[in-house]
Every structure is written in structure tokens, then in C-alpha cells.
């Protein structure tokens with residue numbers, strides 16, 4: 583099965599509020615029995631410790647198949663992070679200002695070097711506390727790389743992410759509810775394999 587993960591990334595939480603927002607959603611997940619309160623070594627990210635599924639974890643996945651991997655916990659990541667689905671080459675990036683999709687691979691799915699140029703080093707810059715300014719090749723306007731969106735949600739920049747390791751597919755109703763509990767913040771769902 584591999585080490586499958588899904589991360590709900592909060593696109594709006596600021597550095598200051600990430601911790602509190604994460605704690606609020608965790609309290610709700612525990613109260614609903616979706617995850618257990620005690621942390622065990624059940625995840626592959628971070629320090630290896632996370633919250634294992636609770637008695638009512640199917641509320642999140644709508645799937646009765648029990649999760650039988652050892653790495654089946656929830657890890658909450660706070661702090662400035664470039665979340666990565668680990669899926670390899672990404673097809674396109676979309677400018678937050680003009681909504682133009684910038685093609686990043688050719689017809690045989692090889693990365694187009696010149697297309698990547700405006701993005702080069704920007705994730706790193708943003709992760710280090712910079713703005714990661716990208717000048718859009720289409721409209722020429724500058725915007726932070728954290729505002730760009732990526733085909734198949736390959737990347738997301740944020741200060742708060744909920745990573746579910748080894749869970750069946752999270753339902754859209756569940757991810758919407760998480761967004762609502764985050765105070766109506768925008769979220770994206772990254773799905774990937776290690």
C-alpha cells in the first residue's frame with residue numbers, strides 16, 4: 583500500500599494564529615472521536631508521534647474499511663511550511679492575479695526549464711521568511727509564491743497542516759467542515775505517497 587498521506591493545508595492561518603487554530607480543530611476531532619487524544623508513534627512525519635484514529639474515524643472517510651497500517655495517525659504541523667504532495671513533476675502553476683495557467687511540463691511530461699525559471703528558489707525564499715516573489719510570465723505582475731496554486735494541488739504554502747497518514751480518502755464534507763472549524767479559512771487537500 584505504501585505510505586499514503588493526505589494533508590489539509592490552511593491557506594489563511596497566519597504564523598501567529600496557526601497554533602491556536604490547530605488546537606481548536608484537534609479538540610473537535612477528539613470530541614468527535616475521529617482521533618484519539620493520546621499521542622503514539624503512529625506517523626511518519628515530524629517526530630513520529632501523532633494521534634491514532636478514534637472510535638469514530640469513519641466520520642472523516644465515509645469508508646468502513648479499517649485502517650490497518652501502523653502509520654495511521656494524524657500529525658499537525660505548524661509554522662511556515664511548503665507542503666509537498668511528493669508526486670513528482672507538477673503540470674502547471676496558476677497566477678493568483680491573472681489566473682493564467684503556466685505550463686511547467688512538455689507533452690512527454692518533462693519539466694520545461696525556462697517555464698520554471700520565474701519560480702526558481704522561490705519556495706526556499708518563502709520558507710526562510712522571505713516573500714518568494716514570482717513575476718508572472720503572462721501578466722508580469724509580482725506576487726508571493728504562497729499565493730500561486732498548483733495543478734493537482736501538488737504544493738501549498740501555509741502555517742498549518744493536518745496530515746492523515748494511511749487513512750482512506752477523506753470526504754469533501756469532512757475537509758469542508760475542517761475549513762469551517764478554522765473560521766472559514768480556505769484549505770487545500772494534498773494527497774501523496776512517501
Ligand SMILES: [Zn+2]
Nearest residue numbers: 677680718721
Ligand atoms: Zn499573472
